[in-house]
Amino acid sequence: MTTTDLSPQEVARRALRAGIPLEAERLDLVTATANHIRRVIGTLxxxxLDETAPAAVYDAAHLVGEGRNDAAV
Known part of the structure; x- marks a missing residue:
């Protein structure tokens, strides 16, 4: 799925509509961030995921004791 990038003007309009004051010097950074988020969401x-079970169904009990029960990254 491809998404069309937002223009800085569109980002400014959306920020204004949401009641978020957006300073001109932040507009390029906010636009780049918004476009990146839109691309990631499009990829997701x-x-x-039709055959992927919900996370609530996953049972990690078989990993206990194998040194994989540490949540450290």
């Missing part, structure tokens, strides 16, 4: 939406 394109994933085929």
């Amino acid at each position: 939406r394109a994933l085929d």
